[in-house]
Amino acid sequence: IDPRLDLVQEINRLKKEKNAVILAHYYQDAEIQDIADYIGDSLGLSQEAAKTDAAIIVFAGVHFMAETAKILSPTKKVLLPDLKAGCSLSDSCPPHLFAKFKEQYPDHLVITYVNCTAELKALSDIVCTSSNAVQIVESLPKDQKIIFGPDKNLGDYVKKKTGRDLVLWNGACMVHEIFSQEKIDRLRLQFPDAKFIAHPECEEHILRQADYIGSTTGLLNYTIKDPASTYIVATESGIIHQMQKANPQKTFIPAPPNNACACNDCPHMKLNTLEKLYNAMRFELPEIDLPLDVINRARKPIERMLDISA
Numbered sequence: 001i002d003p004r005l006d007l008v009q010e011i012n013r014l015k016k017e018k019n020a021v022i023l024a025h026y027y028q029d030a031e032i033q034d035i036a037d038y039i040g041d042s043l044g045l046s047q048e049a050a051k052t053d054a055a056i057i058v059f060a061g062v063h064f065m066a067e068t069a070k071i072l073s074p075t076k077k078v079l080l081p082d083l084k085a086g087c088s089l090s091d092s093c094p095p096h097l098f099a100k101f102k103e104q105y106p107d108h109l110v111i112t113y114v115n116c117t118a119e120l121k122a123l124s125d126i127v128c129t130s131s132n133a134v135q136i137v138e139s140l141p142k143d144q145k146i147i148f149g150p151d152k153n154l155g156d157y158v159k160k161k162t163g164r165d166l167v168l169w170n171g172a173c174m175v176h177e178i179f180s181q182e183k184i185d186r187l188r189l190q191f192p193d194a195k196f197i198a199h200p201e202c203e204e205h206i207l208r209q210a211d212y213i214g215s216t217t218g219l220l221n222y223t224i225k226d227p228a229s230t231y232i233v234a235t236e237s238g239i240i241h242q243m244q245k246a247n248p249q250k251t252f253i254p255a256p257p258n259n260a261c262a263c264n265d266c267p268h269m270k271l272n273t274l275e276k277l278y279n280a281m282r283f284e285l286p287e288i289d290l291p292l293d294v295i296n297r298a299r300k301p302i303e304r305m306l307d308i309s310a
């Protein structure tokens, strides 16, 4: 790429020229969020992907999110700036092993967290996101037996909130398992008026201390409505960009990780760059391609989720 190129201007030009829409997750770099047509959590992004009339969806997020967009809008071209932008949580649940796991519980309904492959969604009865997992479990009869995967932390949280006994797959997100309880305790002593807010992908001992637990959109909205002036934020650091924009006078402190070498950035999300976004739009590559039978099987459980969340 010519370093003199104004990438923001070029991306905006390509958006118009190609009738493309840029959907970005809150964990993307600030400069990508700032050029997006829509920024949201996984539920908002899938709702947006389902209703857009753009010809091309440029998904600034990770692979499973772009796949979900393709499943919901199969006739559209879905581009992901870096095809290697995966997800540790999705990787923690290979579909062939999950299929074996599921066989052990033939009378159970399968709910999968959206952070999984299209293949895994195709093995599910209902998909959920962090913002509707509790609502989806509660929409089912009390005696319904349920398998929940792949995130054991979100599963534990849903168990606690609903009082249901879910069979959990043992998966987790590498970013949400790094937080140090001890360091958070110390920060809270240092900032006694600060609120501690956390994503439900965090471990139980971290969630136990939280003043508020929610999806990225839930966390952002909480910081807008809540009167506190300081927040310790236990999730990926990208969300702080929108928190700071919505609340310029407030202070946001990323929750500290256990290991000094670790950080709250998702290495998968951060593979996308403005340069890759520009190239993806210019060359209309890399494109998400899924077998038709996977699209058809995976669409049902996603649509079931969207109906319950409507």
Ligand code: 13P
Pocket (backbone or CB within 6 Å): 026, 040, 041, 042, 043, 115, 129, 130, 131, 173, 199, 201, 214, 215, 216, 217
């Ligand atoms: P939400 O934005 O839906 O809360 O998901 C968080 C996440 O980890 C996405 O990878």
Ligand code: SF4
Pocket (backbone or CB within 6 Å): 027, 062, 086, 087, 088, 089, 090, 115, 173, 174, 175, 176, 236, 266, 267, 268, 269
């Ligand atoms: Fe996956 Fe965690 Fe990264 Fe989200 S933050 S994409 S769950 S690894």
